Amino acid sequence: MWSDARLIAAKDLRIEMVSRVLTTQVLPFGLLVLIVFGFAISPDRQVVGGGRGDQTRAVLEQIAPGLFWLAVLFSTLLAIGHSFAVEAADGNLDALRMAGLDPAGIFIGKAAAVLAQLLVLELVLGVGALVFYGAPLANPVLLLLTMIVATIGIATAGILHAALAAGLRVRDTLVPLLLLPVLAPVLLGATLATEAALFGPASDGWPWFYGLAAFAVLYVGAGILAFGSLLEET
Amino acid sequence: MTSSGVGLKFIATPLHTGSTGSRALGVLTLLAVGALLLFALVLSPPEISQGDAVRLFYVHVPSAIVSLYVAFGITLLGSVIYLRKQSVFWDLMAGAAAEVGVVFLGFTLLSGMLWGKPTWGTYWQWDPRQTSTAVSFVLYLGYLAVRKLDMDPTARSRRAAFLGIVSFFNLFIVRFSVQWWRGLHQGTTLNPLDMQMANIMLFTFFLGLLTMTLIFFWLLLHRFRVAWLEHQLAEISLEAAIAERRDEDDPGSSPALAAKGIS
Numbered sequence: 001m002w003s004d005a006r007l008i009a010a011k012d013l014r015i016e017m018v019s020r021v022l023t024t025q026v027l028p029f030g031l032l033v034l035i036v037f038g039f040a041i042s043p044d045r046q047v048v049g050g051g052r053g054d055q056t057r058a059v060l061e062q063i064a065p066g067l068f069w070l071a072v073l074f075s076t077l078l079a080i081g082h083s084f085a086v087e088a089a090d091g092n093l094d095a096l097r098m099a100g101l102d103p104a105g106i107f108i109g110k111a112a113a114v115l116a117q118l119l120v121l122e123l124v125l126g127v128g129a130l131v132f133y134g135a136p137l138a139n140p141v142l143l144l145l146t147m148i149v150a151t152i153g154i155a156t157a158g159i160l161h162a163a164l165a166a167g168l169r170v171r172d173t174l175v176p177l178l179l180l181p182v183l184a185p186v187l188l189g190a191t192l193a194t195e196a197a198l199f200g201p202a203s204d205g206w207p208w209f210y211g212l213a214a215f216a217v218l219y220v221g222a223g224i225l226a227f228g229s230l231l232e233e234t
Numbered sequence: 235m236t237s238s239g240v241g242l243k244f245i246a247t248p249l250h251t252g253s254t255g256s257r258a259l260g261v262l263t264l265l266a267v268g269a270l271l272l273f274a275l276v277l278s279p280p281e282i283s284q285g286d287a288v289r290l291f292y293v294h295v296p297s298a299i300v301s302l303y304v305a306f307g308i309t310l311l312g313s314v315i316y317l318r319k320q321s322v323f324w325d326l327m328a329g330a331a332a333e334v335g336v337v338f339l340g341f342t343l344l345s346g347m348l349w350g351k352p353t354w355g356t357y358w359q360w361d362p363r364q365t366s367t368a369v370s371f372v373l374y375l376g377y378l379a380v381r382k383l384d385m386d387p388t389a390r391s392r393r394a395a396f397l398g399i400v401s402f403f404n405l406f407i408v409r410f411s412v413q414w415w416r417g418l419h420q421g422t423t424l425n426p427l428d429m430q431m432a433n434i435m436l437f438t439f440f441l442g443l444l445t446m447t448l449i450f451f452w453l454l455l456h457r458f459r460v461a462w463l464e465h466q467l468a469e470i471s472l473e474a475a476i477a478e479r480r481d482e483d484d485p486g487s488s489p490a491l492a493a494k495g496i497s
Binding site: 160164165168169170174177178180181182184185188189192211215218222226229230232 | 385396
């Protein structure tokens with residue numbers, strides 16, 4: 001399983017190195033989302049306290065964690081779509097199965113490749129959010145760990161649900177409908193954990209971190225068990 | 235159909251959607267609706283803090299319970315059995331239950347908002363139950379969308395069954411996380427399940443639960459039978475098409491087709 005996973009992940013990352021879809025399309029899209037949030041909410045709008053202390057804060061700074069994760073989710077839809085678009089041509093998924101690869105390995109490999117790409121994306125978007133929205137960073141360790149476990153959950157749930165729509169003409173419209181409600185709990189948990197990491201106290205964030213970790217474990221397990229039966233037909 | 239598996243064939247036997255059993259169920263359902271209207275609107279008193287708005291509660295909470303637990307529970311069960319036995323019966327049953335369940339859940343959302351306006355002063359309160367119900371509604375819309383996909387029926391059924399199982403667990407993940415989230419931000423709001431109820435109100439509530447359950451099963455039975463007849467029709471048309479091709483090939487007796495085992 002693991003060697004197959006490595007093969008698939010290496011293949012997907014190699015395709016990305018050549019095609020540069022993430023860096024030339026998904027990443028700029030994510031940054032654009034961060035900027036248009038600024039247009040929608042207005043950088044001048046202030047709120048007193050907002051639940052944390054008495055000082056006046058910009059609304060944008062206050063809600064930076066949620067906007068960041070929304071931008072990540074939207075970019076995820078593109079990254080996941082692309083991960084299956086490269087398999088759509090010439091019955092590639094069937095070819096992978098017929099090559100004797102373990103379906104659990106295919107699942108882990110594809111999820112790992114998406115995970116690596118999303119983490120790079122989050123690093124850039126995270127810096128972007130800190131700069132654009134002017135948020136402080138009280139606890140970088142919590143932020144980093146939150147990013148990792150939340151993204152494992154996003155990548156595995158994403159690959160699993162995208163496989164349901166693999167090879168169909170309606171893939172681009174179906175995957176967001178299937179995926180966003182499933183990822184709603186991740187958006188909640190990651191936003192609250194990130195809020196704690198930015199504004200403190202970190203102790204508010206750790207329970208959400210554990211919740212995100214549990215979600216990730218559930219979906220890694222579900223994918224390993226079920227991916228084979230999803231690929232079988234097509 | 236050999237695939238119905240369990241001893242539930244009588245559900246699928248008639249050549250139309252009505253049968254003696256379903257008509258009896260329909261009459262029983264109508265009686266229950268009449269009794270519920272009498273108790274909910276006339277005999278039961280207004281509640282102390284909610285006034286007459288409490289009467290919505292007799293249909294709102296039952297429809298939530300029926301859709302989330304009964305309907306989506308049947309979808310879960312049907313999906314598991316389908317994956318184990320490839321039973322068309324249970325595949326169609328899972329789909330029919332989800333479809334009726336989504337209607338009930340939509341009604342839950344609507345009646346909840348109508349209850350919220352006089353009670354909370356607003357249609358949407360971001361109450362944990364309200365919010366997670368809205369997300370669950372979209373979850374199962376996604377399931378129904380997968381059932382409608384234009385693709386090979388067997389592959390589609392397998393994908394739908396997988397999603398029918400995953401969605402049931404997602405229901406709880408969503409509910410749990412939203413409750414946790416809202417729990418941090420607000421104290422307890424007035425909740426339909428928290429109130430003190432007089433005996434007659436409690437009775438009316440259980441009557442509502444019974445009535446909604448009867449309505450659900452009546453609708454489920456008919457929805458399932460429509461799906462089952464559609465399935466029969468598709469099989470018959472397929473067999474007719476195959477027979478027609480056979481007749482075409484017979485006189486010529488093409489050796490190429492014979493070699494492929496088609497004629």
